[in-house]
């Protein structure tokens with residue numbers, strides 16, 4: 285059996301948010317919605333270290349959907365619109381979701397997002413806020429994103445560029461690419477090569493080797509959701525920006 | 534009296550109309566018209582849903598008291614009580630409807646049910662309860678319907694039959710017998726609607742404000758507070774304050790007053806346990822209540838206590854009964870509203886940050902779901918705190934649902950021959 289997972293090396297992440305942007309472009313994610321977030325741990329603003337000089341820390345933490353093995357979002361969905369596929373991907377069926385948002389309440393990682401209005405309206409609103417003139421943007425024109433609708437083998441719509449209003453969406457591990465044997469966009473788009481994606485059940489896959497060699501942690505381990513996104517903790521660096529350990533007592 | 538009634542109907546009709554218009558607007562534009570967003574996904578609608586589930590308790594409390602525990606003095610108000618049970622169970626389901634993003638797909642609940650989901654179970658239990666209450670009302674009223682019929686406006690009186698005194702007696706016996714069978718069947722559902730509604734929330738380990746075994750008992754206590762108070766109000770409207778109903782009112786007032794005490798005990802018991810540790814998510818929910826929602830908390834506690842006091846001492850007067858019942862219901866309403874904000878404003882994903890010898894927990898912000906602000910004054914897209922205040926549309930729809938439900942309730946109390954013999 286294939287069981288997909290991801291490792292993110294926090295030593296390599298430079299906080300550039302390329303993964304978030306490439307995800308947004310490729311998955312046609314509406315304005316104001318982000319399947320992939322990258323934040324500076326402990327800080328109000330991204331890219332601002334937390335703490336007081338010289339005792340500072342700046343760790344970037346990317347958070348996609350964890351594709352939990354024991355996903356609460358799947359259990360709460362009254363109509364089975366969210367389900368875990370055999371390969372471990374947790375997906376949302378755009379044609380079945382009734383928009384009750386119980387799953388947003390259940391997911392501990394805050395990765396689920398609701399389409400509060402038409403995606404076109406969202407984009408228009410974004411342009412307006414950015415100070416563009418009225419009608420600058422015509423919704424019928426070009427729309428960014430992977431152009432082809434994607435359905436799973438049993439015919440369930442898991443990716444479409446024209447997002448229906450009133451349904452939930454979230455990171456799919458780029459199911460439209462994974463089904464073609466291609467890694468998710470964030471893995472390919474990361475300039476620091478911080479991400480490894482692959483089959484957790486195959487002992488020879490790259491991800492299995494990384495997991496064997498490196499010590500990793502998962503987020504909110506104590507909730508028992510068993511995320512399939514693993515993190516390699518950042519090592520503390522000596523010298524500038526870090527802590528100078530006293531060599532003598 | 535007649536004029537007052539007509540005026541009430543007119544006002545309710547206008548409110549219902551405003552609510553329907555607001556609902557249509559929301560259907561056209563989407564839930565963007567509410568003030569809920571991704572960090573804060575349930576709001577006023579869900580609070581009201583939980584509130585109505587509680588108010589639906591009254592009917593079967595009354596009927597089970599009569600037929601299972603043999604409290605005969607409640608018998609005259611049994612039909613009114615079961616009508617309120619029916620109407621508020623329907624109200625709860627109606628209230629959840631505007632919260633659904635795709636009401637056009639509601640049939641999916643039947644086509645693809647996921648029996649692990651407690652929302653599905655809540656829907657099943659609530660509709661069963663509504664149906665049972667409707668049947669129960671009909672069984673109770675059967676003899677009177679046969680005697681005086683149902684008066685539907687513009688249609689006239691239907692289902693009236695000419696009967697001999699003997700026949701009426703037979704019908705009355707039969708109704709009694711059937712009610713006795715129905716009461717023990719309905720009672721478990723009367724308990725389950727509150728329990729399962731609480732479980733929808735209490736099972737979520739990601740929401741410490743709800744999580745745990747104590748939520749369902751507090752839901753039952755809240756229901757036993759609101760339910761009887763609603764029955765008191767409804768039967769005061771129908772029968773007025775009559776000598777022969779004094780016992781019934783006193784009993785209901787006592788049940789309601791005692792339940793407030795039980796509720797407050799469980800509530801503050803939980804507060805105490807949570808605050809003692811001085812840290813952690815559970816502790817933070819309590820601090821949030823005292824820091825940001827103190828006003829609502831004050832309303833909740835003051836009105837509950839005030840209502841209990843009035844109900845426990847002034848159950849012998851109309852003024853006391855009305856004031857007490859209204860006060861406890863306002864208290865419970867605030868209690869229900871407070872169910873929501875501390876659940877969402879403690880972000881579940883908190884990352885520990887260790888800085889030298891100091892450490893704290895940092896909430897990972899959530900994407901809001903739309904772009905707000907202006908070019909010069911942009912609002913953050915990611916936020917770990919959402920200052921939720923219901924939008925006008927949400928308030929209009931909520932009041933509209935209340936108006937529709939009140940209209941139907943008043944209409945039913947009018948149409949059905951709930952009046953005891955000899956009055957009208």
Ligand code: SF4
Nearest residue numbers: 349350351352357391
């Ligand atoms: S991270 Fe959230 S959305 Fe993703 S599988 Fe887990 S519970 Fe579901």
Ligand code: SF4
Nearest residue numbers: 361381382384385387
């Ligand atoms: S919002 Fe959609 S996916 Fe989420 S629980 Fe409801 S029906 Fe399921």
